[in-house]
Amino acid sequence: MRKTLIFVITLMTAMTTRADEGMWLPSLISQRIADMQEKGFRLEAEDIYSINQASLKDAVVLFGRGCTGELISPEGLLLTNHHCGYGQIQQHSSVEHDYLKDGFWAMNRSEELPNKGLTVSFLERMDDVTAQVLKGYTPDMTEEQRVELVKKNSQALIDEAVKEGKGLRATVEALYYGNQYFLFLYREYADVRLVGAPPSSIGKFGGDTDNWMWPRHTGDFSMFRIYADKDNNPAPYSMDNVPYRPKKYFHISTKGVQEGDFTFIYGFPGRTQEYIHSEGVRYIEEIGDPHKIHLRTLRLDIMNKHQAESQKVRIQYSSKNANVSNAWKKWQGEVKGIKKMKTVQTKKEFEKAFAKWAEGREFDGVISKIESIYAELEPYQFATDYYSETVRTIEVANFAMSTARLFREDGFDKAKATELAETFYKDWYLPIDKESFIAVMNEYEKNVPADFKPIYYKEKLASYGSIETWAEDIFTNSIFVDPAKVNALKDEDKAMVMADPAVEFFNEFLKWYTYEIQPVTTRLNQDLQLAYRDYMRGQMVYCRTRRVPKAFYPDANLTLRVAYGHIKGYTPADGTYYLPSSTIKGIMEKDNPDIFDYNIPQRLRDIYATKDYGRWADASGEVPVCFIATNHTTGGNSGSPVINADGDLIGLNFDRVWEGTMSDIVFDPEICRNIALDVRYVLFTIEKIGGAGYLLNEMTFTE
Ligand code: ARG
Ligand code: ASP
Numbered sequence: 001m002r003k004t005l006i007f008v009i010t011l012m013t014a015m016t017t018r019a020d021e022g023m024w025l026p027s028l029i030s031q032r033i034a035d036m037q038e039k040g041f042r043l044e045a046e047d048i049y050s051i052n053q054a055s056l057k058d059a060v061v062l063f064g065r066g067c068t069g070e071l072i073s074p075e076g077l078l079l080t081n082h083h084c085g086y087g088q089i090q091q092h093s094s095v096e097h098d099y100l101k102d103g104f105w106a107m108n109r110s111e112e113l114p115n116k117g118l119t120v121s122f123l124e125r126m127d128d129v130t131a132q133v134l135k136g137y138t139p140d141m142t143e144e145q146r147v148e149l150v151k152k153n154s155q156a157l158i159d160e161a162v163k164e165g166k167g168l169r170a171t172v173e174a175l176y177y178g179n180q181y182f183l184f185l186y187r188e189y190a191d192v193r194l195v196g197a198p199p200s201s202i203g204k205f206g207g208d209t210d211n212w213m214w215p216r217h218t219g220d221f222s223m224f225r226i227y228a229d230k231d232n233n234p235a236p237y238s239m240d241n242v243p244y245r246p247k248k249y250f251h252i253s254t255k256g257v258q259e260g261d262f263t264f265i266y267g268f269p270g271r272t273q274e275y276i277h278s279e280g281v282r283y284i285e286e287i288g289d290p291h292k293i294h295l296r297t298l299r300l301d302i303m304n305k306h307q308a309e310s311q312k313v314r315i316q317y318s319s320k321n322a323n324v325s326n327a328w329k330k331w332q333g334e335v336k337g338i339k340k341m342k343t344v345q346t347k348k349e350f351e352k353a354f355a356k357w358a359e360g361r362e363f364d365g366v367i368s369k370i371e372s373i374y375a376e377l378e379p380y381q382f383a384t385d386y387y388s389e390t391v392r393t394i395e396v397a398n399f400a401m402s403t404a405r406l407f408r409e410d411g412f413d414k415a416k417a418t419e420l421a422e423t424f425y426k427d428w429y430l431p432i433d434k435e436s437f438i439a440v441m442n443e444y445e446k447n448v449p450a451d452f453k454p455i456y457y458k459e460k461l462a463s464y465g466s467i468e469t470w471a472e473d474i475f476t477n478s479i480f481v482d483p484a485k486v487n488a489l490k491d492e493d494k495a496m497v498m499a500d501p502a503v504e505f506f507n508e509f510l511k512w513y514t515y516e517i518q519p520v521t522t523r524l525n526q527d528l529q530l531a532y533r534d535y536m537r538g539q540m541v542y543c544r545t546r547r548v549p550k551a552f553y554p555d556a557n558l559t560l561r562v563a564y565g566h567i568k569g570y571t572p573a574d575g576t577y578y579l580p581s582s583t584i585k586g587i588m589e590k591d592n593p594d595i596f597d598y599n600i601p602q603r604l605r606d607i608y609a610t611k612d613y614g615r616w617a618d619a620s621g622e623v624p625v626c627f628i629a630t631n632h633t634t635g636g637n638s639g640s641p642v643i644n645a646d647g648d649l650i651g652l653n654f655d656r657v658w659e660g661t662m663s664d665i666v667f668d669p670e671i672c673r674n675i676a677l678d679v680r681y682v683l684f685t686i687e688k689i690g691g692a693g694y695l696l697n698e699m700t701f702t703e
Helices: 002-015 026-031 033-038 082-091 143-162 278-309 311-341 343-358 366-389 395-404 414-426 430-447 455-464 467-477 483-487 491-498 501-545 584-590 602-610 658-664 679-689 693-698
Strands: 060-063 067-071 077-080 120-128 168-175 180-189 191-197 222-228 262-267 561-566 581-583 624-629 641-643 649-656 674-678
Touching: 026 033, 026 120, 026 561, 060 077, 067 262, 082 191, 082 222, 082 311, 143 168, 143 180, 143 501, 180 222, 262 649, 278 311, 278 343, 278 366, 278 430, 311 343, 311 658, 343 366, 343 501, 366 430, 366 501, 395 414, 395 430, 395 467, 395 491, 395 501, 414 483, 430 467, 455 467, 455 501, 467 501, 491 501, 581 584, 584 602, 584 624, 602 679, 624 679, 649 658, 649 679, 674 679, 679 693
Parallel strands: none
Antiparallel strands: 060 067, 060 120, 067 077, 077 222, 120 180, 168 180, 191 222, 262 561, 262 641, 581 624, 624 674, 641 649, 649 674
């Protein structure tokens, strides 16, 4: 009796949507608004999302294809993270104009820098289109047929939706594993110019040492401006374009934040897997993450060594290094978090109870079905993970293949090849690539079972005798290690290029993956998708009938979401409590000339010495820098506005605390915190460090 009771209680706590967990759909926010208001929010659902009037959603954009940004002036001024604008800042940088190192500020509109390929997307509206997407579906269809049908119906909806105006783009996304479908209609702007960025010693202060960590002191922001044609419509870059006039922009609150204050994040979270089966979690915890971490450790050690030796290489690999190290560090926190939460065990217990309950019901057998699919999938998943973390990371091989693809029916696309080569060689350093090849391919040899290696690979390795000799061949004999040879390529060279060792390496692996691995993973993932669709619905029915008070929200899929919570510290370990905010004082405490990541700009030192903070000091007399809150966020939420109870901007989301990075799989309200940049530090930096205080004139402050 006692045992069952304890069991039910554990189950309930495990399954209950804990305070602050959740990424809610803005169009359905009326279902949450009472809870939000109870927690302190003072606006209405229509203020968050409306298709009849301007609402906060009109001030939020998908920045590129993986970050969020927000409008902060009636003249198209946009705020996002430094790490989101990093690629653009780096593209404009060279040893002579090192905007990464020194920062950049346009002192007037004509100095704002255009960015090829960068777009921002506003959500016009989102609609539940489940019925239309599944029109013609019959239960006797296979999953493959269903996928085809969904694709066809979705395309028709998309074609119809984008007819309505200029620059429209639409997607249809599955929610709850395809139990529901939504159409998202975006207006996409392609003339987005860089307005400013702080020096990396502010924008990336703490670098990878502090990444995913609290206490944090990173001034992680950059500024852009959206340009439109004279009618405010999207248009490609043109000198004639004018600043975009948003339907809505954020007003800025400089009042400051207190522990317990209501906060709300509006942005584009990328991917979560909150409802997955224990086997999926076990693979991540015990196999996928540990192997990927190890492979990246090898590559990072190599990059770091060479970057420390040369300023040129440091710039060339800054962005690449940050990308590799970001997930590398996150996975380590994730594994720890999953272990600590005993997620596999908790899920197993739930699955057992669920399976028993499901007997004789619609969901009978779904648990064991998922288990058997995972068992079949595992070696293929492992091979895929290795392929993407080894072969696919060899830079010269990627570049060689991209160039080889430019030999088309009607000849070699010389112009495109020249452009590609220019971009590639600007940031490529052969010793790093070569040493990485040797390091990761040796791991590949050691850890991937023979049955899951291409025949090509095995024969090649036998003929070379070692990975080192193989590397020697590619990095000495491939024409792609020599810019002069690449620039001399002509129509007749196709056969030679296809036989090049770098092209061959990439291409043979690609063929193997495409013909031997991918078809199996696609089939199994479709089976899995189908089983999950039932399991997802099953979890909902189960919780309802067993009266488990759980509110379900769809997993993140890079669509606009609302997350709300409050400002709160946490206890990362026994005997320690972290306060929820940091100040400029902490930057000075971290000061250490021996650690590159803790390099402080002289200007900031001077200001600190004289306490010349202007209007940016808080009650303690220091300038606030970052704060943490309980909002449920993930990758993609970077750059998201952090909004107070009145709908005003108080900060800029950019990270999560390391101990809480398992929140993509399991959310712990005690530990999971998002990290935000205090908007006052943004303003302080623009004015006092950047000397671009003129930009503040176009903003609206609430007090
Ligand atoms: N961890 C943050 C996110 O996932 C910031 C990453 C950029 N910063 C870095 N040092 N790599 O995007
Ligand atoms: N830093 C992440 C991003 O770039 C945010 C996160 O994972 O918490 O979106």
